[in-house]
Amino acid sequence: MSNVWQICRRELKSYFVSPRGYLVLAAFLLLQGIVFYLIVQAFSREGAPVGSIMQIFLGRNIFFWIFVLLILPVITMGLIAEERRSGTVELLLTAPVTEAQVIGGKYLAAYLYYVSLWVPTLLYPLLLSSYAKLDPWPIAAGYLYLLCIGAPFVALGLWASSLSRSQIVAAMLTFALMFLFFIIPVFLEEQARAEWLRNGLVYINLWNPAGDFGKGIVDSRLIVYCVTSTLFLLFLSARSLEIRKAA
């Protein structure tokens, strides 16, 4: 466990000592700020439900997805690809640590960084609450939703990063895979003829649950899906490190 923490700590530091970490954070906040402003403006007519502003902000607008899909590859692309390119992977994997610990530490760091991107947006509901009385639970569920969907996406990025020594390739692969996973259920669900296929697509749809979570309905199916797919992707990443050993 100590090893996981050491690796995680170094990785987190590397996010926050490089300009990249702050650049991503700043760009993300700027764009989210603009989106928030637009949503607030749209809802500022008389009698509009103030609570739904956060509901829309957290996952029910297309910008949310554009930002998430674009920024996640940037967070994860270097995790292992950079270690391979610079040769430090040789240091990392000749220390007494297992592949699983490396993956665990790296994942934790990237995930914490992803979470840290969202922390400043907690100001938005605070801001809103000075104008109207807000129910805190749907907002909490909304944040739980983005914690959920972030988990498999970060794991996907980590896996893609373990496949290549080029950060660009890793980023492109992450983006393409995330886009597929996101787009297929959302747009093909309607067209699926077979019942079982439609049900399957509903299960892996990451867009729809945003509505429920925004209303405060915590759907355990999404949590299970996110946790299992994360674990599976982490397993693949650890395997990809181990396979390199034999090559």
Next chain:
Amino acid sequence: MIQVETLTKSFPGATAIEELNFSIERGEIVGFLGPNGAGKTTTMRILTAFIRPTSGTAKVAGYDVELHPLEVRRNVGYLPENVPSYGEMRVEEFLHYRARLKGVPRRQARARIEEVIGRCGLGDVQHRIVDQLSKGYRQRLGLAEALVHDPPILILDEPTVGLDPNQIRQVRSLITELGRQHTILLSSHVLPEVEQVCGRIIIINKGRIVAQDRPEVLRQSLEGGASLLVELKSPDAAPLRQEEAREALAGLDGVTSVDAEAVDGHVRAQLGLERGRDLREEVFRLTVSRGWILLELSQRSMTLEEIFVNLTTREPGEEEAARAAEEAREGVA
């Protein structure tokens, strides 16, 4: 401390090392010598459990590299070839991270880091960022990193490459000093370097061990093999054919290698001779019987450098290479 048996590693399309056998006892400093691409790095990577061998076994500190990779790594300090490190970290911070990752308890980490910083002469740069270090300091940082968990075994891949002569001397004396407490395997393609530091040399070429022994013994057993420089010319205006001369010379009993080149219609050839043989007379008789004109004939003994070149530049499978290798082995036995 290190036992290697029939160790083989092949990559798709190439065999990096083939059936290596050697062992290293506690307290030895062993030099791993060979040209680039001989398989030194591959072997070291297997010994640090970074890659898996295709077949054969390697035991480090009593642990099999495939079955107990973590135990192996705990007992080994490794300096990879181009000394990778995290450029954005500070020297001290980097060492602290590595120490903790290698299982040095938090309480002892500070003392360990101070010790390796002192030993490797990093005191002046301990607060600097790794990316800003000169090549010499980087190399020392790599050594400090390898030492930080005080492992009984050090595996150093080309520890002096890219350093200036002064730095080389410093690193060399550091390694000699470390050799009092650690078992060391270091690689190099510079012969005089390993000769000065190491108690034993393993010469490896194209994935195979071609010779191994104490440097003095290697020198003695191989130095005797002299070389003969011959320059020939045909009696008429027609230039002498290089192949013809080469064949004739190679046919002499006692010649181990022929290195011939054509110069202005003459043929200059360097003959490698078996140990203790003097073939000047035979060469003279040969030229007379063929009717060639002998322009030059001089004999000199091989330097250690040439022995190395000789052992490592021929294609394996060639008869003469096999013979040379055999000789070397016989010589050191």
